[in-house]
Amino acid sequence: MSDPPVRLTKEEVAEAYGRYGHLVLRRCSRILRRDDAAEDALQEVFVRLWRYGDAFRAAESKVAWLYRVADRCCFDVLARDRTRREVPFDETGAELVSEGSDRRAIEDREIVLMFLSRFDDRVKEVAVLHYLDGLTQEEIAAATGWSRQTVVKKLAFLADRAEKLRAALLSTSGAP
Amino acid sequence: MSHPSNFILERFSVNDLAGPSALEVEQHIRACDGCTQFLAQLEAARKARLAAVPAAQFVEQVSARRARVVRLVDHRIARLGAAAMTVLAAAAAILLFVRRPDHGPLGGVTLKGSGVAVHRNRGGDVHALASDETIRGGDALRIVITQSRPTRVAAWVVDVQGRIDRVVEEGSIALPSGESALPGSLVVDSPCIDLELVVLFGVESFQDAERRLKEAIPDGAIPEGTGWGLPGALTRRLRCE
DSSP: OOOOOOOOOHHHHHHHHHHHHHHHHHHHHHHHOOHHHHHHHHHHHHHHHHHTHHHHHHOSOHHHHHHHHHHHHHHHHHHHHHHHOOOOHHHHTTTTOOTTOOGGGSOHHHHHHHTGGGSOHHHHHHHIIIIITOOOHHHHHHHHOOOHHHHHHHHHHHHHHHHHHHHHHHHHHTOO | OOOOOHHHHHHHHTTOSOHHHHHHHHHHHHTOHHHHHHHHHHHHHHHHHHHHSOHHHHHHHHHHHHHHHHHHHHHHHHTTOHHHHHHHHHHHHHHHHHHHHHHOSSTTOOOTTOEEEEEEEETTEEEEOOTTOOBOTTOEEEEEEEESSOEEEEEEEEETTOOEEESSTTSEEEEOSEEEEOSSOEEOOSSOOOEEEEEEESOSOHHHHHHHHHHHOOTTOOOSSSOOSOTTOEEEEEOBO
């Protein structure tokens, strides 16, 4: 019979926050693009850290464990936001497309992250690992447990969507 | 080596890389202004964050959030109005009584009118969960108890990894006869994992009941139907999508 899981103490949570909190917040900010939402997600990540402390302790990479949880929390926020309100192109693209913008100025990464909520969770995960973490196809396959072929397909899908979204943004803004 | 990925640099910055990888990254950084600058930015962000929200303050915020989640969901469900909740509870109780043999652990044991219904709130859509319906991350669940006489009731959720959480923070609660919702609601974590709801009626010693429940959970698996060590308890499996 195994003992029930042991949760982290307040001191351990404080120590984890002191060491990793800024990284988790940074990640949440980049996924959610809203400071208040990122702050909220950071707290949620640490609520789960508190609850699943034994899994955190056992994790080979604490950062990877926290990032996985952060991604889930952020995807939930994105899903809830999307349920509440579908943001139109011209509104979400305003900060990307300014006067004088050209196609190349809008990086795939910015577009994909801007419209992350439009993708399903598996695609979101690949997008975050590729565009935020800078992982290669092989590394993404290893991190997710999916085949490299699946990862390649999803990255191709993301690149295609980014191109279409870019075109739509530019046509909305009237840029050449 | 080529530039390490942001992920690797972030891990390196907090000593989260194992020996050989860390050495390799360290050697690269010595000769790379861009990566050195990136690490300096991370360290500056760490200091700024801790200055803005010190660890002790953050832990208090998180601690308060753990308790607040329950109450926030409560208020949301309460807005539906007492009448709607009563109708839902009645419908759920009927469903439960009809379907009890499918998911109760006690088979032919007569439970003398005790029942458990689970109400699921998903994006504002609240209804009693049928036995073939599922849960997912972010769902708020409220537990409605039906009993024929006043007793103390305790409830737990057990996940497939054997973790046990109390539904009632204080342990057990005295409830009147008829239908009563347990205080607070459960918010399903994401990613969702299957849960087993265990409700014990007529609790005399909560500590003893919880101890027996913990002893009844086998390693890494929820027992199917029996073996909970709590005679008279009702269980209900909550499956993820």
